[in-house]
Amino acid sequence: MASAESTRTRWAGWIATSNDVTGQFLAAADQPGFVSLAGGLPAAELYPVEAVAAASVRALERWGGTALEYGPCEGFPALRKAIAERVSLATGGTFHAEHVLLTTGAMQGLDLLGKALVDPGDLIVAQFPTYLGALDAWRPRMPRYERLSWDPRHPNTDEQLRAARFVYAVPNFSNPTGVLVPRDQRAALLERVARSGSWLVEDDPYLVLQLDDPVGPGLLELDVAARGDRPYDGPVVYCGTLSKSIAPGLRIGWMVGEPGLIRMLALAKQCSDLSSSMFTHAVALELLEADVEAAHVPAILACYRERRDAMHDVLVAELGEWFTGDRPSGGMFFWLEARRGAIDTDALYQRALREGVAFVPSSVFDPHGELRTAMRLNFTRNEPDVMAEGVRRLARAIRGYLSEET
Amino acid sequence: MASAESTRTRWAGWIATSNDVTGQFLAAADQPGFVSLAGGLPAAELYPVEAVAAASVRALERWGGTALEYGPCEGFPALRKAIAERVSLATGGTFHAEHVLLTTGAMQGLDLLGKALVDPGDLIVAQFPTYLGALDAWRPRMPRYERLSWDPRHPNTDEQLRAARFVYAVPNFSNPTGVLVPRDQRAALLERVARSGSWLVEDDPYLVLQLDDPVGPGLLELDVAARGDRPYDGPVVYCGTLSKSIAPGLRIGWMVGEPGLIRMLALAKQCSDLSSSMFTHAVALELLEADVEAAHVPAILACYRERRDAMHDVLVAELGEWFTGDRPSGGMFFWLEARRGAIDTDALYQRALREGVAFVPSSVFDPHGELRTAMRLNFTRNEPDVMAEGVRRLARAIRGYLSEET
Numbered sequence: 043m044a045s046a047e048s049t050r051t052r053w054a055g056w057i058a059t060s061n062d063v064t065g066q067f068l069a070a071a072d073q074p075g076f077v078s079l080a081g082g083l084p085a086a087e088l089y090p091v092e093a094v095a096a097a098s099v100r101a102l103e104r105w106g107g108t109a110l111e112y113g114p115c116e117g118f119p120a121l122r123k124a125i126a127e128r129v130s131l132a133t134g135g136t137f138h139a140e141h142v143l144l145t146t147g148a149m150q151g152l153d154l155l156g157k158a159l160v161d162p163g164d165l166i167v168a169q170f171p172t173y174l175g176a177l178d179a180w181r182p183r184m185p186r187y188e189r190l191s192w193d194p195r196h197p198n199t200d201e202q203l204r205a206a207r208f209v210y211a212v213p214n215f216s217n218p219t220g221v222l223v224p225r226d227q228r229a230a231l232l233e234r235v236a237r238s239g240s241w242l243v244e245d246d247p248y249l250v251l252q253l254d255d256p257v258g259p260g261l262l263e264l265d266v267a268a269r270g271d272r273p274y275d276g277p278v279v280y281c282g283t284l285s286k287s288i289a290p291g292l293r294i295g296w297m298v299g300e301p302g303l304i305r306m307l308a309l310a311k312q313c314s315d316l317s318s319s320m321f322t323h324a325v326a327l328e329l330l331e332a333d334v335e336a337a338h339v340p341a342i343l344a345c346y347r348e349r350r351d352a353m354h355d356v357l358v359a360e361l362g363e364w365f366t367g368d369r370p371s372g373g374m375f376f377w378l379e380a381r382r383g384a385i386d387t388d389a390l391y392q393r394a395l396r397e398g399v400a401f402v403p404s405s406v407f408d409p410h411g412e413l414r415t416a417m418r419l420n421f422t423r424n425e426p427d428v429m430a431e432g433v434r435r436l437a438r439a440i441r442g443y444l445s446e447e448t
Numbered sequence: 449m450a451s452a453e454s455t456r457t458r459w460a461g462w463i464a465t466s467n468d469v470t471g472q473f474l475a476a477a478d479q480p481g482f483v484s485l486a487g488g489l490p491a492a493e494l495y496p497v498e499a500v501a502a503a504s505v506r507a508l509e510r511w512g513g514t515a516l517e518y519g520p521c522e523g524f525p526a527l528r529k530a531i532a533e534r535v536s537l538a539t540g541g542t543f544h545a546e547h548v549l550l551t552t553g554a555m556q557g558l559d560l561l562g563k564a565l566v567d568p569g570d571l572i573v574a575q576f577p578t579y580l581g582a583l584d585a586w587r588p589r590m591p592r593y594e595r596l597s598w599d600p601r602h603p604n605t606d607e608q609l610r611a612a613r614f615v616y617a618v619p620n621f622s623n624p625t626g627v628l629v630p631r632d633q634r635a636a637l638l639e640r641v642a643r644s645g646s647w648l649v650e651d652d653p654y655l656v657l658q659l660d661d662p663v664g665p666g667l668l669e670l671d672v673a674a675r676g677d678r679p680y681d682g683p684v685v686y687c688g689t690l691s692k693s694i695a696p697g698l699r700i701g702w703m704v705g706e707p708g709l710i711r712m713l714a715l716a717k718q719c720s721d722l723s724s725s726m727f728t729h730a731v732a733l734e735l736l737e738a739d740v741e742a743a744h745v746p747a748i749l750a751c752y753r754e755r756r757d758a759m760h761d762v763l764v765a766e767l768g769e770w771f772t773g774d775r776p777s778g779g780m781f782f783w784l785e786a787r788r789g790a791i792d793t794d795a796l797y798q799r800a801l802r803e804g805v806a807f808v809p810s811s812v813f814d815p816h817g818e819l820r821t822a823m824r825l826n827f828t829r830n831e832p833d834v835m836a837e838g839v840r841r842l843a844r845a846i847r848g849y850l851s852e853e854t
Contacts, residue, residue: 048645048646049610049612049613049644049645049646050645050647050683050706050709051708052565052613053564053565053712054563054564054565054566054567054589055567057564057712057715057716060715060719064718065715068520081518083517083518086513086514086516086517087513089512089513089516089517091508091512091513091515091516092508094508094516094727095504095505095508095509098501098504098505098508099501099504099505102497102498102504103501106495106497107492107493107495107497107695108492109497109697110492110495110497110500110695110696110697110698111489111492111495111695111696111697112487112489112691112696112697113697114474145721146552146720146721146724146725147721147722149720149721149722150720150721153719153720153721157460157588158459158460158463159458159459159460160460161460161461162568178718178719179719179720181719182563182716182719183460204455206455207455207458238455239454239455239456240454240455240456241456277456285518289513289516289517290516290517290518291516291517291518291519291725291726291727292516292725292727293721293723293724293725300456302457303456306459306463309463309466309471310463310588312470312584313466313559313584313585313587313588314552314555314556314559314585314720315551315552315553315555315556315559316553316555316581317699318552318699319552319697319698319699319725319728320697321500321697321698321728321731322725322727322728325727
């Protein structure tokens with residue numbers, strides 16, 4: 043059956059605006075000895091494998107077939123309730139199950155926000171540079187972007203905030219920059235966005251990864267404090283996850299917000315996949331009730347602190363001549379900027395892959411792809427000596443790049 | 449923080465085109481004693497709870513942290529391979545892991561098809577009436593629809609098929625009509641679509657639910673036979689699931705197709721949720737390797753056969769005066785059409801809810817919402833006496849409707 047001229051090579055318009063950086067570093071990572079400093083991956087050797095096995099057995103004993111059922115698209119009711127209680131406790135606010143939507147990782151929450159709120163050409167005001175996954179999630183909705191400014195001396199205009207479908211912020215250890223936004227800047231942004239009538243999305247995957255001092259209140263907590271005790275009905279939409287504190291392979295994420303918005307996000311989810319896996323929800327509930335995080339998170343933090351410090355030393359020693367960046371106080375990433383903007387990190391990326399190391403070049407964190415002088419390096423995944431080898435390869439790639447440039 | 453005029457009540461445009469039938473019957477189902485004949489739900493008492501618990505423990509012993517990891521967005525490699533082998537065996541074709549994308553239920557596969565292939569206004573040629581979940585999945589892409597004709601005497605025109613982004617077909621026990629499409633009509637459609645150069649989507653969730661005679665070859669199998677032994681590169685995109693043969697709460701679905709398309713669907717999935725749960729994939733692999741379906745499916749079929757026959761008798765006795773429909777030879781649904789089109793099933797639906805019974809009215813299976821003279825009734829979920837009570841309530845609702853009409 044030969045086909046005539048085929049329409050089978052035509053894709054939806056947004057596909058042409060996507061990039062294949064993720065695909066490239068995933069493919070490269072298959073080579074033996076390759077060092078990936080690219081992904082935002084936890085230390086896999088710390089995943090609580092036995093606790094998950096025990097939780098699976100308990101969940102099926104407790105819930106039977108209910109844990110194997112199509113569930114409500116909002117998620118397993120008992121886990122929604124547990125997350126509502128967790129958020130109430132963390133913020134001092136009043137949250138019920140109706141404030142919570144369970145998602146396939148926090149990533150799906152971002153997808154659903156775009157799906158429920160954004161039509162082509164709509165405005166998103168986003169922290170810049172912007173998490174690649176968020177840009178990917180919203181690409182099919184074809185929004186336009188303006189930059190969020192945290193600086194109260196140069197704030198976004200009221201007009202800009204009013205026009206936005208939502209404002210996207212990562213106050214704790216932003217991806218990619220690792221920046222921790224100070225409390226006064228958080229409060230000032232919240233005040234402005236609340237006045238504008240737009241939604242304020244607080245993406246908070248790294249909350250538990252506080253390696254130095256406590257981070258202080260987030261946007262949702264600040265808003266709860268301003269609104270008082272009634273069931274939450276404010277503008278903040280909070281995205282959380284178990285991917286960093288337990289394990290990403292369960293794909294447990296949640297969105298917390300005003301119940302009317304949660305209903306629309308649930309409708310968008312129903313149209314995406316009917317629901318996430320009730321089985322993983324029932325397992326996650328057992329893990330939370332057994333307080334696995336309390337045992338697990340301190341071990342993670344000790345490991346990541348050591349890796350961050352080791353990585354910092356090797357970055358200063360090996361790359362300090364060409365790149366500069368802060369030692370992050372949490373999260374998973376170093377963000378290095380080329381001194382005097384002298385290195386095109388897109389070009390460097392290709393050369394680094396050939397040297398057997400991957401990072402994430404800054405251009406993919408820019409909605410317009412123009413930021414080409416920085417890079418994101420992960421410090422949580424690999425053991426210190428592997429990271430050091432990766433950084434030495436990166437130094438070789440830089441030398442090669444510079445010798446070719448001049 | 450009082451907000452001025454808020455933009456927080458504005459949703460993306462497609463939301464206004466959705467309906468709340470699913471929400472209505474889910475809400476109604478919470479009432480004590482309510483009988484739902486609406487959902488496409490398996491008999492929950494048959495879920496293999498102990499087999500899943502054992503598989504969970506084995507999966508974590510076998511794979512350790514790998515089963516709790518972010519995985520490739522295409523899915524857990526060993527399960528992709530197992531599905532490729534399953535499809536090779538079922539069709540006689542040559543399928544590798546690269547032909548397979550694992551999805552959160554088959555539903556997500558439909559969502560990804562829309563995301564990767566459809567821009568607003570693009571044409572989908574779809575079997576009519578059309579699975580509500582497919583219409584929901586594609587709503588955010590804002591396509592237009594034309595009807596698929598299975599009748600070789602009145603086929604879709606070549607121009608129409610060429611213009612379609614894809615053709616959507618459910619040959620085995622279509623949802624909602626339960627119709628089994630005869631082999632010659634399948635072959636004729638395949639031939640025409642292959643010639644047109646468009647994709648042909650074969651949605652096949654009910655394959656295992658063959659209650660009478662074997663169904664014969666599907667579209668993918670027919671295309672494999674025509675193309676011969678080389679790795680599959682034809683136009684058929686096949687959607688399968690473990691939701692009917694094991695349990696829906698694992699959310700294990702798959703798409704099988706030409707590798708270039710699978711890559712684009714995987715990119716769309718990466719933008720949706722990064723990946724499904726590797727843990728559920730590892731558990732599903734154990735269930736398949738232990739051949740849980742071989743033990744489980746015969747019990748399901750025996751149960752569903754009995755329920756179908758009981759439901760058929762009660763439908764004829766209680767509703768035969770007003771509705772007519774075939775006894776389905778598989779799947780999960782009866783499709784009843786009002787004799788002489790005399791009953792508006794949207795109006796009947798509201799009355800039925802008040803009588804304590806739900807069905808799905810035909811309008812939601814019509815992209816334009818105009819088909820209002822039929823209804824879908826599920827026969828797999830409830831025990832026969834519960835179904836009988838539901839049908840008696842439905843008869844009361846019909847009598848009430850007719851007495852008010854005249």
